[in-house]
Amino acid sequence: xxxxxxxxxxxxxxxxxxxxxxxxxxxxxxxxxxxxxxxxxxxxxxxxxxxxxxxxxxxxxxxxxxxxxxxxxxxxxxxxxxxxxxxxxxxxxxxxxxxxxxxxxxxxxxxxxxxxxxxxxxxxxxxxxxxxxxxxxxxxxxxxxxxxxxxxxxxxxxxxxxxxxxxxxxxxxxxxxxxxxxxxxxxxxxxxxxxxxxxxxxxxxxxxxxxxxxxxxxxxxxxxxxxxxxxxxxxxxxxxxxxxxxxxxxxxxxxxxxxxxxxxxxxxxxxxxxxxxxxxxxxxxxxxxxxxxxxxxxxxxxxxxxxxxxxxxxxxxxxxxxxxxxxxxxxxxxxxxxxxxxxxxxxxxxxxxxxxxxxxxxxxxxxxxxxxxxxxxxxxxxxxxxxxxxxxxxxx
Numbered sequence: 001x002x003x004x005x006x007x008x009x010x011x012x013x014x015x016x017x018x019x020x021x022x023x024x025x026x027x028x029x030x031x032x033x034x035x036x037x038x039x040x041x042x043x044x045x046x047x048x049x050x051x052x053x054x055x056x057x058x059x060x061x062x063x064x065x066x067x068x069x070x071x072x073x074x075x076x077x078x079x080x081x082x083x084x085x086x087x088x089x090x091x092x093x094x095x096x097x098x099x100x101x102x103x104x105x106x107x108x109x110x111x112x113x114x115x116x117x118x119x120x121x122x123x124x125x126x127x128x129x130x131x132x133x134x135x136x137x138x139x140x141x142x143x144x145x146x147x148x149x150x151x152x153x154x155x156x157x158x159x160x161x162x163x164x165x166x167x168x169x170x171x172x173x174x175x176x177x178x179x180x181x182x183x184x185x186x187x188x189x190x191x192x193x194x195x196x197x198x199x200x201x202x203x204x205x206x207x208x209x210x211x212x213x214x215x216x217x218x219x220x221x222x223x224x225x226x227x228x229x230x231x232x233x234x235x236x237x238x239x240x241x242x243x244x245x246x247x248x249x250x251x252x253x254x255x256x257x258x259x260x261x262x263x264x265x266x267x268x269x270x271x272x273x274x275x276x277x278x279x280x281x282x283x284x285x286x287x288x289x290x291x292x293x294x295x296x297x298x299x300x301x302x303x304x305x306x307x308x309x310x311x312x313x314x315x316x317x318x319x320x321x322x323x324x325x326x327x328x329x330x331x332x333x334x335x336x337x338x339x340x341x342x343x344x345x346x347x348x349x350x351x352x353x354x355x356x357x358x359x360x361x362x363x364x365x366x367x368x369x370x371x372x373x374x375x376x377x378x379x380x381x382x383x384x385x386x387x388x389x390x391x392x393x394x395x396x
Contacts, residue, residue: 025058026069028096033058033071035093040076043108046084048077070099072123077106085132086110095120101147107131107155114153119144130176131155138177140165150174154198162187162199177202178221186227188212200224200245211236221245223268231274232256239263247271247290255291260284260303269294270311280304291315292338300325300344305334313338313362313380318394321347332356340380341365343394367391 034054042049051062059066065073074097077085085108094103095117101124111133118124119141125148134156142148143165150173151166158180166175167187174196175189182199185206189197194214200223207229213220215237223245230253231246244259245268252273259267260280270292277298278291283306290311299319304310305328321339326349328334335358344366351371355361362376364384 024069025066025071028098029069029071030054030058032093032096033061033064035091036074036076039091040086040088040110043084043087046078046086048086067099071097072099073102074100075102075104075106077108079106084108090115090129090134092117094118097121098123100124102126104128105130105132109133111135113137114139116141118142121145122147124148126150128152129156133157135159137161138163138166138182142166143168146170148172149193150176152176153180155179158182160184162204164188175199186212186222189214192216195219197221208234213238215240217241219243222249223247225249227251230254231259231269235259242266244268255296257281260286262286277301278304300339308334309336310334311336311338312342314341316394317342317344318367320345323348326353329355329359329361332359334359336360338362338377339366340376343367343386343391345391347371367394 037049037052048062058064063075064071085106087109089112090110092115094115098120100121103124107130109132113136114134116139118139122145124145127148127150130152134153135158137160138158140163143163146169148169149171154176160182161184162177162182164187167189170191171193172191173193175194176196176198178198179201182202182204184204186204186208189212192214194216196219197217198221200221202225204225204227206227208227210233213236217238218240220241220243227249229251231251235256239262241262242264243266244264247268247270249272254276255269255274255278257279261282264286266288267286268290270290272294275295278296279301280303283303286307288309289307292311293314295316297316300312300317300321302322302324305322305324321344325334325337326347329337330353340362345368347363349371353372355374361374362380363370364376364380365386367386369385
């Protein structure tokens with residue numbers, strides 16, 4: 001008798017487990033998926049929606065992932081590289097998928113604004129709609145999604161400001177808004193977990209207030225904007241950075257010495273208005289340093305000789321190139337050494353010296369005749385030496 005009871009209990013448990021696995025999709029989610037499907041189409045060559053047959057279980061559709069009777073992840077489009085994407089608009093019915101934790105769209109030709117109904121997705125942790133034609137402003141309501149960790153809206157046509165509400169998201173880890181048309185100043189970012197901030201190729205302006213960026217940042221790119229002011233305001237406590245790109249802005253003042261002691265792999269400060277000497281206090285271990293097209297002056301520090309790819313061209317450096325640079329260049333420790341368009345007066349290198357094939361040296365348009373013939377970038381021009389009157393003017 002006991003054996004029969006145990007068997008019956010086991011069968012009942014298996015039956016209810018089967019019902020749980022085969023649970024019918026919530027009607028609100030079912031209708032939402034239908035609306036989303038009607039607003040989007042496959043681009044020529046794409047067959048993503050071929051599996052979206054609403055006479056079958058939607059949890060088996062391509063890109064749809066369910067937990068019990070709710071959609072928790074929606075990835076629209078074939079994710080394989082080179083596959084055509086989708087076209088159409090994002091339907092406001094997205095907001096009806098209230099259990100959704102992840103929403104992504106592959107690159108394609110989706111246009112129009114982001115639906116404000118996204119703010120109804122209180123469980124959303126990952127939002128990725130990049131390389132499409134999304135326009136309009138970033139909805140301020142995104143700041144209501146307190147679980148959001150990653151926002152990637154890069155390579156679209158977004159305009160307006162970055163909402164301060166986005167900066168206040170407490171668990172934000174990655175914010176990628178590069179290659180849009182965003183303007184205005186940067187908001188203050190309050191997340192203590194923000195590690196990647198990529199805002200390059202926008203029209204952001206203004207100076208950055210102190211401590212507006214969290215010390216958790218590891219990757220920061222603000223390149224190709226219109227940001228101003230001194231760099232030391234930006235750094236604050238950002239000593240965990242391993243990538244920093246502030247190029248093509250209007251930053252002014254000196255380059256703080258302490259930036260060279262950060263654990264960076266790449267330091268891009270070119271095409272700004274930085275001025276004054278560059279004086280690291282110890283050997284720089286950053287592989288790539290680009291300080292070109294600024295207003296930097298003084299002698300070149302021997303502490304920079306340990307940099308593998310060094311761009312100091314188009315500044316106002318003067319004096320002789322330290323001997324340590326020549327040593328490292330000839331043993332191929334330095335791969336690129338661009339010193340053109342400065343006011344340098346000499347370098348201790350033999351005219352018969354052989355520059356390793358994998359290394360590049362450019363010395364033209366300084367206050368000296370280059371002692372060795374080396375190929376330079378085309379944009380360096382054809383003049384080998386700076387006019388004497390310019391060199392004399394610097395001395396005075």
